[in-house]
Structure formats: structure tokens, C-alpha cells
Amino acid sequence: MKIFEKKKELLNSINKASQIYIVAHKNMDLDAINSCIAFSYYLKTLNKESTIIIDDIKHESGVKKVLEDYSSMYKAVKSKDVSNTDESLLIILDTNKQGLVQNSELVDQFINIINIDHHDYKTSSIKKGLSIIDENSSSTCEMLTEFFEKEKLELNSKVSNLLLGGIVLDTNYFQLKTTKESFYYSYYLMNKGASMEYVNTLLKQNLDDYVKRLKIIASVKKRKGIAISRGKRNNIYNKEELAKAADILLTFKNIKASFVIGRISKDEIGISARSMGGIKVGKIMEKLGGGGDEFEAATVIKSQKIDEVVSSLNKIIKDI
Numbered sequence: 164m165k166i167f168e169k170k171k172e173l174l175n176s177i178n179k180a181s182q183i184y185i186v187a188h189k190n191m192d193l194d195a196i197n198s199c200i201a202f203s204y205y206l207k208t209l210n211k212e213s214t215i216i217i218d219d220i221k222h223e224s225g226v227k228k229v230l231e232d233y234s235s236m237y238k239a240v241k242s243k244d245v246s247n248t249d250e251s252l253l254i255i256l257d258t259n260k261q262g263l264v265q266n267s268e269l270v271d272q273f274i275n276i277i278n279i280d281h282h283d284y285k286t287s288s289i290k291k292g293l294s295i296i297d298e299n300s301s302s303t304c305e306m307l308t309e310f311f312e313k314e315k316l317e318l319n320s321k322v323s324n325l326l327l328g329g330i331v332l333d334t335n336y337f338q339l340k341t342t343k344e345s346f347y348y349s350y351y352l353m354n355k356g357a358s359m360e361y362v363n364t365l366l367k368q369n370l371d372d373y374v375k376r377l378k379i380i381a382s383v384k385k386r387k388g389i390a391i392s393r394g395k396r397n398n399i400y401n402k403e404e405l406a407k408a409a410d411i412l413l414t415f416k417n418i419k420a421s422f423v424i425g426r427i428s429k430d431e432i433g434i435s436a437r438s439m440g441g442i443k444v445g446k447i448m449e450k451l452g453g454g455g456d457e458f459e460a461a462t463v464i465k466s467q468k469i470d471e472v473v474s475s476l477n478k479i480i481k482d483i
């Protein structure tokens with residue numbers, strides 16, 4: 164579903180809201196924060212003020228840079244400082260799962276909700292309010308760009324950079340989930356002044372993180388086009404590191420799906436899975452207590468050794 168198809172309902176909710184909050188998923192990435200700031204820009208053009216809810220304490224470097232570079236363009240609060248009434252509106256971007264929202268209680272706390280997202284819509288997805296989900300879109304930023312183009316919204320280079328940043332991140336430089344629309348809207352944004360040079364600065368990696376990721380990748384074992392890598396037994400990784408390694412594995416020749424396994428806390432092993440679409444990684448992760456869609460999925464397994472997790476994963480993969 165496209166945003167413009169629901170324009171009437173969208174504007175209706177926005178216009179009658181006494182105050183508007185915008186929130187994205189936990190551990191924000193560039194698609195999350197950039198779509199929040201771009202949406203608050205759109206609201207400003209409608210003469211509506213909005214506030215972004217951010218509970219994340221640590222930000223990855225691109226998100227940190229955006230929060231600094233765009234500090235004059237948004238207002239942010241922590242969820243504990245949200246003062247909503249029955250007339251307040253909550254706009255949830257870049258996730259449709261209550262448990263993934265910065266603070267999941269917000270979904271219960273608000274009566275009026277609009278959810279705009281590009282991830283798989285499931286029975287477990289947020290059912291409250293207006294849901295605009297476009298699973299064919301690469302990113303929330305691509306969805307917003309499409310809407311803004313239809314609306315003939317004036318876009319300056321700063322806002323265009325935000326939107327392009329989200330598209331480039333979620334497509335991993337036009338390699339994943341990339342359609343002709345992803346190219347078309349990127350072209351559109353570059354015509355409005357977006358620069359790959361700026362986007363590249365947001366996506367620049369830290370060398371130490373890169374080396375750490377290479378070490379995980381170097382452990383790869385391949386079987387039938389599926390790449391499986393694992394972290395060191397006693398190292399603790401964050402989930403994003405596992406996800407990035409899985410993204411990278413998918414860029415190689417003849418790799419249809421990737422799984423990266425690593426310890427994410429003393430008692431938890433995480434798996435991050437990626438697929439070109441043919442191998443349903445969401446289904447595989449469900450078998451291990453997690454979930455996701457056909458392109459991206461993950462799980463967290465408690466009280467097991469990394470070798471045990473690797474062998475259960477191998478068993479499931481053998482059967483597909």
C-alpha cells in the first residue's frame with residue numbers, strides 16, 4: 164500500500180491531532196532516524212509541530228552524525244517525558260512490531276496511531292490505527308520520497324540527503340531489495356540536491372569495527388549457496404555487527420542466504436539472517452524462536468553454547 168492511497172485518512176489524523184510524536188525502532192539505523200526527521204519536516208510544511216521520541220542511549224556513527232548535523236531540524240524527547248492526551252497522535256516509522264518500537268508501551272499509551280513501514284506485515288504486527296505498509300519498498304525513506312514526489316513537496320538538499328541516506332542504507336548501496344523505484348527515487352532526490360558524498364560520510368565505517376566484521380566473515384562455511392559465519396566463542400558482539408556481517412556475505416557470488424551467529428550477551432546467542440528472497444530466512448528463524456521476513460530475520464537463543472546453536476541451525480538448513 165502506498166502512502167498517497169491513504170492520504171485522506173493520514174491528513175485527517177494529522178489535522179485533528181493536538182500534538183504529534185514520531186518514533187522508530189530500537190537501535191535506530193539511518194532509515195529510522197532519517198525518515199523521522201524527514202517526516203517532521205513534512206509536518207512542518209503542514210504547520211504542524213512534532214517531537215521525535217528517542218530512548219536509544221548509544222547510536223551507531225551515521226545516526227549520531229545525523230542527530231548532530233540536523234539538530235536544528237527536530238525536537239526529541241525520551242519516552243518517559245512524553246505527555247500525551249487522547250488527542251495526541253503517534254506516528255511509528257520503520258517497524259510494524261510493537262516489541263521493536265523504542266518503547267513498546269507507547270503503542271498502548273496512544274489512542275491515535277499511524278504506522279508507516281516497509282517490513283513484512285504479519286499477524287503480530289501493530290493493528291491499532293492506520294497502517295500503511297509497503298513491503299515492496301526498499302525503505303521507509305523510499306516510501307516517503309514517493310509520497311513527497313506525488314505531493315510535489317518542496318525538498319531542499321538537506322532533506323533529500325536524509326531520504327537518500329535511508330534508501331542507500333536499506334538497499335546496501337542498491338544491492339538488496341532494489342527495484343526500479345529505488346533508482347528512480349534516488350535520481351529524484353539527487354535532482355533535489357542530495358549528494359552521495361554526504362551519504363557516504365554517514366555510512367563511513369570505523370576501521371576497528373570493519374576488522375572485527377572481517378574476522379567473523381573469515382569463519383564462513385558454505386553449503387548449497389548458504390553462507391554461515393560465527394563469532395569467536397567468548398567475544399560479545401552487538402546485534403548490528405552480526406547483521407552487517409550477514410549483509411556483506413550476501414553480496415558475494417552464488418550466495419543466496421547468509422547466517423551469522425555470535426554471542427550477544429553472557430547468556431544469549433544471536434543469529435542474524437539475510438536472503439536474496441528465495442530461501443525464506445524468516446521461516447528458518449521462526450524454528451529457532453525468532454522471526455522476520457523472507458529477506459531479513461533474526462533470533463536470540465538463551466543458555467546454549469555457540470556450537471549447539473550452529474548445529475541446530477545446520478540441521479534445519481539440511482532439511483530445506
Ligand SMILES: [Mn+2]
Nearest residue numbers: 194257302303
Ligand atoms: Mn528500514
